[in-house]
Amino acid sequence: MSDPSLSPVTVAEFTEPPQVEMRRLPGLLGGALRLTLAAARREFLLITALQAVGGLGLVLPILGGRDLLDGILVAGAGSSLAEMLLQGALILGLLGVIGLATAVAASRDDVLSEQLNRYALGRVLDVACTIELEQFERPEFHNRLERASMSARIRPHQLTQGLGALTSAVMSTVGIALALAAIEPLLVPATLLAGVPLWFAGLSSGRVLFDTLFRLTPAERERSYLLDVLTTRRAAKEIRAFGLAGYLRARWERRTDERLAEIRVTARRRLRITILARLTSGVALGSVLGLVLAMAVTGGMAVADAGAAATAVLLLGVRLRAAAAGTDQLFEAAPFLQDLQGFVALAPGSAPPPRPPELPRPGKAPRASTSPPSPQARPEPVGFQRLRVENLTFRYPSSQHPVLRDVSMEIGAGQVVALVGENGSGKTTLAKLLSHLYRPQAGRILYDDVDVTAADPDRLRHSITVLFQDFQRYLLSAADNVGMGRWERADDRAAVMQAARAAGAHDLLTALSQGYESLLGPEFVGGIDLSGGQWQRVALARAFFREAPFIILDEPTAALDARAEHLLFEQLRTLLAGRTVLLISHRFATVRMADYIYVLDGGQVAEHGTHDQLMSAEGRYAELFTLQAASYLDPQPRNSG
Numbered sequence: 001m002s003d004p005s006l007s008p009v010t011v012a013e014f015t016e017p018p019q020v021e022m023r024r025l026p027g028l029l030g031g032a033l034r035l036t037l038a039a040a041r042r043e044f045l046l047i048t049a050l051q052a053v054g055g056l057g058l059v060l061p062i063l064g065g066r067d068l069l070d071g072i073l074v075a076g077a078g079s080s081l082a083e084m085l086l087q088g089a090l091i092l093g094l095l096g097v098i099g100l101a102t103a104v105a106a107s108r109d110d111v112l113s114e115q116l117n118r119y120a121l122g123r124v125l126d127v128a129c130t131i132e133l134e135q136f137e138r139p140e141f142h143n144r145l146e147r148a149s150m151s152a153r154i155r156p157h158q159l160t161q162g163l164g165a166l167t168s169a170v171m172s173t174v175g176i177a178l179a180l181a182a183i184e185p186l187l188v189p190a191t192l193l194a195g196v197p198l199w200f201a202g203l204s205s206g207r208v209l210f211d212t213l214f215r216l217t218p219a220e221r222e223r224s225y226l227l228d229v230l231t232t233r234r235a236a237k238e239i240r241a242f243g244l245a246g247y248l249r250a251r252w253e254r255r256t257d258e259r260l261a262e263i264r265v266t267a268r269r270r271l272r273i274t275i276l277a278r279l280t281s282g283v284a285l286g287s288v289l290g291l292v293l294a295m296a297v298t299g300g301m302a303v304a305d306a307g308a309a310a311t312a313v314l315l316l317g318v319r320l321r322a323a324a325a326g327t328d329q330l331f332e333a334a335p336f337l338q339d340l341q342g343f344v345a346l347a348p349g350s351a352p353p354p355r356p357p358e359l360p361r362p363g364k365a366p367r368a369s370t371s372p373p374s375p376q377a378r379p380e381p382v383g384f385q386r387l388r389v390e391n392l393t394f395r396y397p398s399s400q401h402p403v404l405r406d407v408s409m410e411i412g413a414g415q416v417v418a419l420v421g422e423n424g425s426g427k428t429t430l431a432k433l434l435s436h437l438y439r440p441q442a443g444r445i446l447y448d449d450v451d452v453t454a455a456d457p458d459r460l461r462h463s464i465t466v467l468f469q470d471f472q473r474y475l476l477s478a479a480d481n482v483g484m485g486r487w488e489r490a491d492d493r494a495a496v497m498q499a500a501r502a503a504g505a506h507d508l509l510t511a512l513s514q515g516y517e518s519l520l521g522p523e524f525v526g527g528i529d530l531s532g533g534q535w536q537r538v539a540l541a542r543a544f545f546r547e548a549p550f551i552i553l554d555e556p557t558a559a560l561d562a563r564a565e566h567l568l569f570e571q572l573r574t575l576l577a578g579r580t581v582l583l584i585s586h587r588f589a590t591v592r593m594a595d596y597i598y599v600l601d602g603g604q605v606a607e608h609g610t611h612d613q614l615m616s617a618e619g620r621y622a623e624l625f626t627l628q629a630a631s632y633l634d635p636q637p638r639n640s641g
Helices: 011-015 022-056 059-073 081-107 109-130 133-137 139-183 187-231 233-242 245-297 303-344 427-434 457-462 478-489 493-502 506-510 532-546 562-575 611-617 620-633
Strands: 386-394 404-412 416-420 442-447 464-467 550-554 580-584 596-601 604-609
Touching: 022 081, 022 109, 022 139, 022 303, 081 109, 109 139, 109 303, 133 139, 139 187, 139 303, 187 233, 187 245, 187 303, 233 245, 245 303, 386 427, 404 427, 404 442, 404 580, 404 596, 404 604, 416 427, 427 550, 427 580, 457 464, 464 532, 478 493, 478 532, 493 506, 493 532, 506 532, 532 550, 596 611, 596 620, 604 611, 604 620, 611 620
Parallel strands: 416 580, 416 596, 464 550, 550 580
Antiparallel strands: 386 404, 386 442, 596 604
């Protein structure tokens, strides 16, 4: 189990479903209303106004119909045919206006749903883009992210449908109830009681569905993953090479069958709840109609009044069912929305990130601030003079064993420092810690003698460039791929091209069909795929474009051929003159040019020094260097036969 002490976000927050109790429903519905107003206030108010016209306007047709019926029954005693025709035309006109208002309101529902969808997904992105990277190592977080993402895509539409149906039904119910009250006030509460079972059924049914989908989240994540593997380009080659399609599809179908079985059970439970509620409500509504009939037969109510009252009761029953249907949707969405709201609350803060600092150019002193420092301000590193690591220990949440243990090192301004070691020695993890993407469990990282825990993380990261071995291939234009190294000035085409030249990517990109505007990646129409080495040059150009004083290069030439790698490292000192470089590589021949070398072994610094010093020490570095050199020399005789 993950250790909750590693983060202020506990495992319980990820694994325990939110409980929706009846007493909390007003608050949840209020939260749903606030969410809707925040996302699309104007659209929602317009729809509500139109629904009010459609609902409250029913008062006049009902009462007008009663008067018209009364006039027909007593025709010749004061009511003329012309008057009755005019009255009928007015009723039809009112019904037309009500129908038009209802139609316009319905036509705006899709727009409202899209606005809500955008707003809700934006709040999910707030969390996904700002929460500590460590949370992405926790399966519990991924479960909750999956539910929040699905809720943000689906539940806003359900919310608008539910709110729309409920608002329209409530307005209509009020209008019909007013008309019924004008005929016989005692019939109003008796009819409204018929809706109570439907409301309780909506709450129970929604809770049953949420509990089922909550339990299915881990399996659903696996099912989605298998579908992604089977349908995307990344795994297509290996699936065909190993003949995995049938095996993986069988696993996907098994998970789908398991989900279907759970959904069937849930559907039966919800159906039983709905049938019981509908029967109870129907009996209550039938009793009210029986009362109206009895009053008409015994003379307690005029025939016209009884006809209008029966019509109102039937309409009220229809609107109560519509209100219950809307409430069902809200009750069904309520647990998901509560879960979504809880996930959104994980965002570190709502304040916008600080503006990127103006970084000093290599060889130039930083410009001093003319304003006095705030006593509450965090200390900020200025420029880059030294990076010091003291007794660093780190382990991932999913592991019981530390990846790094008691690591100490120092990097001075302008140095090229190499970090070497075998696979799994902790090189990339150390790069992530130095990039302030993770926080260590013990030890300190000091950037110009300022502890990184006391520095603003956004400003600190803005002073660092990282090129990871598993760099991202953005399915965007070539210019975008380079410009995202510092997106604030991505439209500076001259700077983009300069960075591409430095990485050896300029000739490649200009040769594309649309040059720097060419779309990279074959997944979209017109996209152009690149080789692994070409993608790596584009990623390297992105790192150069950032122009940060401290650069971390994690296997920057892993996809390049030997000649290209040699040329790049020969140019590296010139390209990055005046900047500080941490170079991670498993190719020992390429790290000889480093000013200083640290050797990681089993998550610890085994030795450090210059290349000559380490070779003279005849330790781990010399052993690995000699072993790798021997593999290139290949002293074994070849079999010519």
